[in-house]
Structure formats: structure tokens, C-alpha cells
Amino acid sequence: MRQSQRERFFAQLLVYSLFLCLYVYIVTDIRPVHQTFGVHSTIFDQTSAEEFPDANFDKRFSDVATIGEFWEYSEQVLFPALYSSEYFNGDPKAFDGRFSNTIAGYNTLIMPLRLRSVRVQNSSCDNVRAFTKTCWGRYSADTALREPFGAEYGNSYKTDLVQWSGYEGFGEDYGTEGYVVDIPLQEAGQPTGWAAQLKALKGAKWIDESTRAVSIHAGFYNANLDIHTYVRWSVDISPSGRFQPWTTMWSLRLNPYSRQSDTIRLVAEGVFVVLLLGYLVVELSEMRKLRWGYFLEIPNWIDMINYGLYIAVIVVWVDFVLAYVVEDKGYAAKFSSRLTEYDEEFAQIAGIFRASTQLAAFNIVWAVVKVFKYLQLFPSVMLLWEALANSMVEIVPFFMVIVMSIVAFTFAAHWTFGHYVLEFHSFTRSFFMLVRTVVAQNSLPYDLMRESSPTMAVIFVLLWTVVMLLIIVNMFVGIITDSHDFVMSQHHLEQSRMLHRIGNSANVDFFRATLNRGIGALSRNLEKAGQSVSSTPTVIFKDNPKRKANKEDPTIFDPENRAQLKKIHNVIRGVDTKDAEAVRQMMVHEEVDKLTAADLANTVFAKDPTKAHDFLDSIIGIQIVQESIRSIEARELQEQQRVSELTSTVDRLVRETQAVTEALSTAPQLDTEAGVEKFLELQGVKTLQHTTSKS
Structure with a gap:
């Protein structure tokens, strides 16, 4: 049965490898990561990473800490880079050519820049005191300021904007509303029109104490690579007065079926969908067969999550294609030329494409985990898989202990050091900071912790090191080790008892058995052609010293026993060998003699007593042969x-x-x-x- 199971694993591994290769090819071809990185790094280096020209230290966008510094960055770094009017040698750029409104030569602005901000109402906090006439709290839909102002310099309040959220731990969910000001692309004769508009915004205090976030949105197109890029430079302003600058970039191909290679990918997508449907049919049939028992096996949960992610990726991609590629809306042509007005739909399209990318990236992890299921055809991998499965009984509750311990230390670190240390300023960052110290051996920011609380820093580090790194982690390793030792002992016990019952057939692995069957088939074909071929085992394994030593000990997989082997294969064909664990346990505990055809019919052969009787007869035949061999060997000895x-x-x-x-x-x-x-x-x-x- 185990040999039959390994043969099925081998066939399934070949099909799944094709399935996985198709998935990797499709995702990689749609999302050219290397080319996208080149676009992102170029824009980032010449905008966010560019130094302030008048600063007396290495000052960049990430160092913006005041409203004045934000305007300084905009006027001296960002807009000059995006709206440069001269080449490096001083020659003016042609505004009707490709290089106008372009950064790094090839990444061209396709629409005006959009400045967006959100404000809160005066007295929006709950702690107004007599000496404080106004205060500005955290941003929310209830505290948002929506009153119009600044129409003279192009400011307006809009409610149909792209979803915008602040930096994790510092910003809020700003929703789809806010004040916006669009700055047009450069035109001939007005190479610095943006400067006057920025000056007006700055003079009118478009950003003031009530502002909770401000951002600059841009859309680029690289014709060399056919890649569109959405960029947002954001600054979250907390009620404490802290500024958190950060940059967001999303890239995509708006016309993913325009190249010759895209046609090949389209065919691969069709084959992939057909294979996925086949896997879903198999999984649903197994779910129908096992009913609620299906959900009690961990590998089935891995399959469900894996297939669910595949379906989610396909749904998001189909929605993207139907909405922006198939329908005759001309998005590819529209966003490949210069627009006179900013279009929020560009960011929405980029967001959908990014969502599909994240789903695809997360799914590949689950997809590779499933490969280990099929690699059980190798005995060493099978033992590792069984060790992990056996350890889950103890790992699952122990994992809960680990999580609760980390959560407890997270609260302690957040409450004690969060007011001073960036890594502990929020619960989420505190939790993942501690997790990194466990799994990646990252060190705690001990020096900053000592500055915050010298005594508590020492106590916390000692407790964390002793409890988590010395006790709990070693207990986890101990559980895995004990499970592996138990599985190995069971394997050796099973192997010795199988060797006693069926002889050298128990020592023949999958590849040797397959080789024997192949040589047997070749022998039959040559015999039919009129040629003679030796079918003795010594010829098949002539280079195997162990086989030479036992050359008089035949196996069920030898060519001369192909009739009996074929009979066994016919009996167990179509049997789900996952249900044979009960038979294996009886073998390990020397209870296999108590096994009846009724037991096999109920556990393995789907209540088919005929197949169960045939299987027992075949196995008994092997045992009789083996006993006769042992009897002859004993007399000879x-x-x-x-x-x-x-x-x-x-x-x-x-x-x-x-x-x-x-x-x-x-x-x-x-x-x-x-x-x-x-x-x-x-x-x-x-x-x-x-x-x-x-x-």
C-alpha cells in the first residue's frame, strides 16, 4: 500500500509541478519585478532620497518634521525634479516632446500633480480647558473639517477620492474625502508656473494646525518598459505634533495582452485554470466523502487556503481585466498620454493591481508547502512530514502558550518603553519587534530602553531572555525532537516487521521498484520481438552489493513476479491509501494477524469485500513464499x-x-x-x- 501511495505521489508531483510552474510563470510575466524596481528606485532616489540643497546636514524627505520643512522640500526638491525645464547642460527642454515633465529621462508625468490634505474641526478634542480656546484632536469622519476655503488658489473639497490611510502606528484612515489642489503640467512659456501656485498655498496657510495629513499624488508612464506608476508622498501629522513622512509606489501594466509573449501567457493561463478546476473537483469529492471529518485534517486546511487564494487571485485579476482592459474604455491609451486634469481612477486601478500581486505573493508560500505532501515518496521526507504531523498534537496548544507569552511581554514593553522607543510606540510594532527577536535573533534596542527606564530595561531583557529564548524556544525544539524520535522508532519497528513478513520486498524503495517494473516491461517487449533478455534479479541489481549478498532472495517487484504484482495493483487501484493508517498501526503493534477482510473493507476498500479478500490472498501468498524461503534458508544453514x-x-x-x-x-x-x-x-x-x- 505504501508503495502504491508513493507511486500516486510521484504522478501527482509531476502534475502539481507543472501547475506550480505555470503559476510562477504567469505571475512573473504579468509583474516584471526587476523592471518595476528600476522605475521605483529611480523615482525614489531623485525625489524622496534627494538632499535639501540649502541644508547644512544630510536632510531628506524622511527628515521633514515641520510645516515649513514640507514646503521647503516641495519648492527645492520635489517640484524642481518633476518639473525640470532644462537639460544637464542648460539647454531648454521641448515642452511638446517626450522629455518634458519627466524624471530620470524616461518616467514622464501623465497628469497634473494633486495635493491633498485632511483637517479636523476646532475643539475636536475632549479635553478643552479654560485657558485653551481651541484644540485639534485625532482625525475621524466625525471630526473632519469640510467647510470650503481657498477657492482663489484652486482649493476644493471632494468626496470621491481614492482610499487613503496613514502610516501604520502614526496615521489614521482618512477615507475618500479631503481638500485637493491640482498643479498643472508645465506648458511652453510657463516653465515655473508651479512655483507661483506653491507660493500662494504656502502664503494662505493651506497646511496649518488643524491639518492631520498632507500628500502629493503623481502618475508616471515609462514608454520603454510599458509600465505605469502611481506615487504618493505623504506626511501624517499627529495631535502630538509629530510628522511621519513616507512614500508609496504602485506599478502595473495597463495593457497586459499587447505583446507576443502575452499571447503565450494567455495560453498558460487557460491551462492553469483547467488544472485548478480539476483540483477543485477532487477536493470537493473528498469533502463530500469525508463530510465533517475532512475539516479535522491539517493538510486539508492547507489545501482549502491554497485553493481559496488561487480563486481570489483569479477573481481580482478577472475584475481588473474586465473593468480596464476588455471594456472599450481606452485606459491604456488614456494613461499613456498627457492629461490636463488629474484622474483619481488611475490610483484605483493601481490599487487593484497591487491587491492581486499581494494575494499572489502570499499564495506562493502555501503552494510550496503543499509540495512537501507529494515529496513523501522519498522516505526521509515522509518521516519529516509524519514527525511534524505527529507533533501538532502538542505544538498547537504550546503555540497558544507562546502567543500569550509574547502578548504579555508586548504589553509590558509597550507600556514601559513605548513613550520613548520607536519600536515600542504601538502595540503592533511592539509585538512584531519581539517576534523578530525570537525567530530572527534580532537584538532588542537595549540602549534606548535604558535611556527610557534603566531599571525596567534590565529586568525586561533578563525575563525575556530566560523565559522566551531559553525556556520556551527550547521546549518547542524538544517537542519536535521527541516527535521525530518517536516516528523514527515506529518506522524502524515497522520496517523490521515488514522485513520479517514479506522479506526483501520491504527494502525495495520507490525508484528501485519502478526500475524493476520498467525492465520487466522492456523484457516482455524484447521477448515479443524475438530477443532473449535475462530477467534474474542479479542482472537488475548487478551493481548493488546488498543485492548480490541476497541474490537468492527475490522480491515481489522482480520481473518474474510481475503477474502477482499486477494482481495486487489491480486490487488496490482506486483505493485511497490515506485510509490505510489503521493497517499500518496493526503492523507496528503486531496485530496484523487479527486483520480480517471485513476490517479492510471498512477502512480501505470502501466497503468492497471482494477487493479486500483478493488483497489478503495476495499478501498471504507473499508471506507463504517468504516463509518457504526462510525454511529453505534455515535447512541450508x-x-x-x-x-x-x-x-x-x-x-x-x-x-x-x-x-x-x-x-x-x-x-x-x-x-x-x-x-x-x-x-x-x-x-x-x-x-x-x-x-x-x-x-
Whole structure:
């Protein structure tokens, strides 16, 4: 049964490898990561990472900490880079050419820049005191300021914007509303029109104390790579006055079926969907067969999550294609040329494409985990899989202990050091900071912790090190080790008992068995063609020393036993060998003699007593052959022992006879038999008569 299971794993591994390769090819071709990285790094280096020209230290966008510094960055770094009007040698750029409104030569702005901000109402906090006339709290839909202002410099309040959320731990969910100001692309004769508009915004205090976030949105197109990129430079402003600058970039191909290689990918997508449907049918049939028992097996949960993610990726991608590619809306052409107005739909499209990318990236992890299921055809991998499965009984509750312990330390670190140390300023960052110290051996920010609370830093680090790194982690390793030792002992016990019952067939692995079957098939074909081929086991395994030593011990997988092997294969064809665990346990505990056809029919052969009887008859036949082989070997061993004893006796008689002859030839003439015996005793030799009679 195990051999049959490994054969199925091998066939399933081949199909799943094709399925997985198609998935990797499709995702990689749609999302050219290397090219996207080149676009992102270029834009980032020349905008977010560019130094302030008038600063007396290395100051960049990430160092913005005040409203004045935000305007300084916009006027001296960002807008000059995006709206540059001259080449490196001072020649003016042609505004009707490709290089106008372009950064790094190839990434061209396709629409005006959009400045967006959100504000809160005066007295939006709950702790107003007599000496404080106004205060500004956290942003929410209830505290948002929506009153119009600044129409003279293009400011307006819109409610149909793209979803915008702040940086984790610092910002809020700003929703789809806010104040916006669009700054047009450069036109001929007005190369610095943006400067006057920024000056007006700055002078009118478009950003003030009530502002909770401000961002600049841009859309680029790289014609060389056919890649569109959405970029957002954001600054979250907390009620404490802290500024958190950060940059977001999303890239995509708006016309993913325009190249010749895209046609090949389209065919691959079709094959992939067909294979996925096949897997879903198999999974649903198994779910229908096992009913609620299906959900009690961990591998089934892995399959469900894996297939669910595949379906989610396909749904998101189909929605993207139907909405922006198939329908005749001309998005690819629209966003590949310069627009006079900012279009929020560009960011929405990029967001959908990014969501599908994240789902695809997360799913590949589950997809590779499933490969280990099929790699069980290798005994070493099978043992590792069984060790992990066996350890889950203890790992699941122990994992809960680990999580609760980390949560407890998370609260302690957040409450004690969060007011001073960035890594502990929020619960989420505190939790993942501690997790990294466990799984990646990252060190805690001990120096900053000491500055925040010297005594508590020492106590916390000692407790964390002793409890988590010395006790809990080692207990986890111990659970895995004990499970592996138990599985190995069970395997050795099973193997020894299988060897006793079916002989050398138990030692034949999947590849040797497959090789034997292949050679058997080749032999039959050659015999049909009129050629003779030796089918003895010594020819098949002539290079195997172990096989030479046991060359008289045949196996069920040898070519001469192909009829019996074929009979067994016909019996167990279509049987779900996952249900054979009960039979294996009976083998390990020496209860297999109690196994009946009814037991096999109920556990393995889907209540088919005929197949169960045929399988038992085949196995009993193998055992009878093996017992006869062992009987013959035992008789041969006894005969060899008797021959060895007789040979040693004859050798001893020859040596004693030679000794007597030599003694007599050198002795003086003795007249009596008693004298002769006395002489022999003096020579240390027993009498011939005594020796002969004893023999």
C-alpha cells in the first residue's frame, strides 16, 4: 500500500509541478519585478532620497518634521525634479516632446500633480480647558473639517477620492474625502508656473494646525518598459505634533495582452485554470466523502487556503481585466498620454493591481508547502512530514502558550518603553519587534530602553531572555525532537516487521521498484520481438552489493513476479491509501494477524469485500513464499553447520595421526603395548584407539 501511495505521489508531483510552474510563470510575466524596481528606485532616489540643497546636514524627505520643512522640500526638491525645464547642460527642454515633465529621462508625468490634505474641526478634542480656546484632536469622519476655503488658489473639497490611510502606528484612515489642489503640467512659456501656485498655498496657510495629513499624488508612464506608476508622498501629522513622512509606489501594466509573449501567457493561463478546476473537483469529492471529518485534517486546511487564494487571485485579476482592459474604455491609451486634469481612477486601478500581486505573493508560500505532501515518496521526507504531523498534537496548544507569552511581554514593553522607543510606540510594532527577536535573533534596542527606564530595561531583557529564548524556544525544539524520535522508532519497528513478513520486498524503495517494473516491461517487449533478455534479479541489481549478498532472495517487484504484482495493483487501484493508517498501526503493534477482510473493507476498500479478500490472498501468498524461503534458508544453514563440524573433525584427526606417526618413527623399539601407550602419553598424544572410538 505504501508503495502504491508513493507511486500516486510521484504522478501527482509531476502534475502539481507543472501547475506550480505555470503559476510562477504567469505571475512573473504579468509583474516584471526587476523592471518595476528600476522605475521605483529611480523615482525614489531623485525625489524622496534627494538632499535639501540649502541644508547644512544630510536632510531628506524622511527628515521633514515641520510645516515649513514640507514646503521647503516641495519648492527645492520635489517640484524642481518633476518639473525640470532644462537639460544637464542648460539647454531648454521641448515642452511638446517626450522629455518634458519627466524624471530620470524616461518616467514622464501623465497628469497634473494633486495635493491633498485632511483637517479636523476646532475643539475636536475632549479635553478643552479654560485657558485653551481651541484644540485639534485625532482625525475621524466625525471630526473632519469640510467647510470650503481657498477657492482663489484652486482649493476644493471632494468626496470621491481614492482610499487613503496613514502610516501604520502614526496615521489614521482618512477615507475618500479631503481638500485637493491640482498643479498643472508645465506648458511652453510657463516653465515655473508651479512655483507661483506653491507660493500662494504656502502664503494662505493651506497646511496649518488643524491639518492631520498632507500628500502629493503623481502618475508616471515609462514608454520603454510599458509600465505605469502611481506615487504618493505623504506626511501624517499627529495631535502630538509629530510628522511621519513616507512614500508609496504602485506599478502595473495597463495593457497586459499587447505583446507576443502575452499571447503565450494567455495560453498558460487557460491551462492553469483547467488544472485548478480539476483540483477543485477532487477536493470537493473528498469533502463530500469525508463530510465533517475532512475539516479535522491539517493538510486539508492547507489545501482549502491554497485553493481559496488561487480563486481570489483569479477573481481580482478577472475584475481588473474586465473593468480596464476588455471594456472599450481606452485606459491604456488614456494613461499613456498627457492629461490636463488629474484622474483619481488611475490610483484605483493601481490599487487593484497591487491587491492581486499581494494575494499572489502570499499564495506562493502555501503552494510550496503543499509540495512537501507529494515529496513523501522519498522516505526521509515522509518521516519529516509524519514527525511534524505527529507533533501538532502538542505544538498547537504550546503555540497558544507562546502567543500569550509574547502578548504579555508586548504589553509590558509597550507600556514601559513605548513613550520613548520607536519600536515600542504601538502595540503592533511592539509585538512584531519581539517576534523578530525570537525567530530572527534580532537584538532588542537595549540602549534606548535604558535611556527610557534603566531599571525596567534590565529586568525586561533578563525575563525575556530566560523565559522566551531559553525556556520556551527550547521546549518547542524538544517537542519536535521527541516527535521525530518517536516516528523514527515506529518506522524502524515497522520496517523490521515488514522485513520479517514479506522479506526483501520491504527494502525495495520507490525508484528501485519502478526500475524493476520498467525492465520487466522492456523484457516482455524484447521477448515479443524475438530477443532473449535475462530477467534474474542479479542482472537488475548487478551493481548493488546488498543485492548480490541476497541474490537468492527475490522480491515481489522482480520481473518474474510481475503477474502477482499486477494482481495486487489491480486490487488496490482506486483505493485511497490515506485510509490505510489503521493497517499500518496493526503492523507496528503486531496485530496484523487479527486483520480480517471485513476490517479492510471498512477502512480501505470502501466497503468492497471482494477487493479486500483478493488483497489478503495476495499478501498471504507473499508471506507463504517468504516463509518457504526462510525454511529453505534455515535447512541450508543447518546443513552448512553440519558440514563445517565434520570438516573440523576430519582436520583434527589428520593432525593427531600425523603426530602419532612422527612419534613412532623417532621412538626406540618397544616390546609391549603398555610400553607403547606409556610412550605416547609421555609425548602428549592420546592413543589412536581412544581417539578413534571418541570420533
